Amino acid sequence: MKNFLKTRGFGLHGQTKARLFGLLVSMSLAATFSSVAQAATPAAGTTIGNQASVTYTDSSSLQQVATSNLVQTTVAQVGSLALTNGNSKTVAAGQTAYMPHTLTNTGNGTDSFTIQATGTAFTKVEIFADADGDGLPDNTTPLCSSSGAPLCTAGFSTSVAGGGTFKYVVALTVSGSAPAGLITPSATTTATAGTPALYLTSTASNTDAVTVTSAAAFQVNKSIAAPAAATGITPLTGVTSWPAAVSSTLPSGSTCLVTLAGANAPALGCVYTTYTLRYQNNGGSPGNIYLKDVIGTGSTSGLTYVPGSAKWSSGNAALTDAAGSETASGIDFQAVSGTIEAVVSSVGPNVSGSISFIVLVNSNAALGTGTTSNAAAYSDTGCASTTVAGCSASSTVNSNSTVITILQSFGVVANTVTGSASTAAVDKIKKIASAAPGTQVSFPNVIWNTGSGTDTFNLSTSALTINGIAVTPTLFAADGATPLRLHVCC
Secondary structure (H helix, E strand, O other), X not given: OOOOEEOOEEEEOOOEEEEEEXXXXXXXXXXXXXXXXXXOOOOOOOEEEEOOEEEEEOOOOOEEEEEOOOEEEEOOOOOOEEEEOOOEEEEOOOOEEEEEEEEEEOOOOOEEEEEEEEOOOOOEEEEEEOOXXXXXXXXOOOOEEEEOOOOOOOOEEEEEOOOOEEEEEEEEEOOOOOOOEEOOOOEEEEEEEOOHHHOOOOEEEEEEEEEXXXXXOEEEEEEEOOOOHHHOOOOOOOOOOOOOOOOEEOOOOOOOOOOHHHHHOOOOOOOEEEEEEEEEEOOOOOEEEEEXXXXXXXXXXXXXXXXXXXXXXXXXXXXOOOOOOOOOOOEEEEEEOOEEXXXXXXXXXXXXXXXXXEEEEOOOOOOXXXXXXXXXXXXXXXXXXXXXXXXXXXXXXXXXXXXXXEOOOOOEEEEOOOOOOOOOHHHHOOOOOOOOOOOOOEEEEEEEEOOOOOEEEEEEOOXXXXXXXXXXXXXXEOOOOOEOOOEOOO
């Protein structure tokens, strides 16, 4: 048995229970759950309450319980922020490098943030929204744009909730006459909080570096998305449509199969989604691009690659998983134990393409993103070989990271049985055969969290009338003495 008393209510981990005792508690004890996430720091504005009690025996030898006044504290807002994804990209003169960034409000309340970008060595600096996190602009409308120095110094403002994120792309355009080599000074992106008084440090910044080359230079962006219509990719053989682009979901049921047929018409509770790796040669010469994506281990252990589901944008070509057996011209592809590798040969300047495949969201995928997030690896300067075996040892960099959020399932059972979460009617009734006048009667109750994660339960009781006298029930913790008055609702 585990008891968890949280500052936002009565908290229980998934599939665990807590015992309660109530002084004259009604049999119609009501328990409801709240979807408020349990955080290390309570949200700003949360009211935390506490109350003490004492048990004593009066002059008539009757046991009595006295409670103190309720003490309440309101949580103040505390500010904190983080800015990630400083980037290094290589492009040809005259090209644009796209640099993904993520601003996280690590404080406990909503605040506004001003985002700026400067880079005096570039002909243009623009900032675009990137809500899907694929490392590319969502549209052609910049949030901030200017040419020449200073660049985007006015910036733009956005509101981010406590614990929330804002994803965006900084687009750095290189002069057509830029010489080969690292561009200096590098571009700097800065995020500044709108309410500095809440912060120890109210700004965060990072640097994006761009190198100019006349050789091949690749950029790879990974997305949870079906292939773009412009590529001409049709659904997979035997599959009438690509699975929906699922970025947040409950995990699959335990009996789901990893097959093309299952992806085509998934049974109830089976969840599939589609990954697309898009590559582009931003350099000045043709080159071979090497791609690698690991599905099913580490940070992707909550996912399984669907064998035979990969397809290449060039010629709408279905790909063969077995190493060395690929017949499509211009690509060497293999998928072994969930490790997907490919080499696309002779990709010309400004030429792009994509590889798409299907994954199953496993039944054991952990809540959140810890087992359903990853980035692909690729050779940003290309490689000499046209085969996976010849390129796999090449130096690689990572694409942007994709995130599938596994949602929590909710469930609650209230009964009087300490060993079972049974919902049988008999388990919900506790009868006291008799009680002497003036005595206190306790009814044990057990609250079961049958969901998949920690949850908060708000408990209430029905009014009682005994011999025509109204009685107010009081809820106590399992020790029979501590009042359950920790949660103070709105």
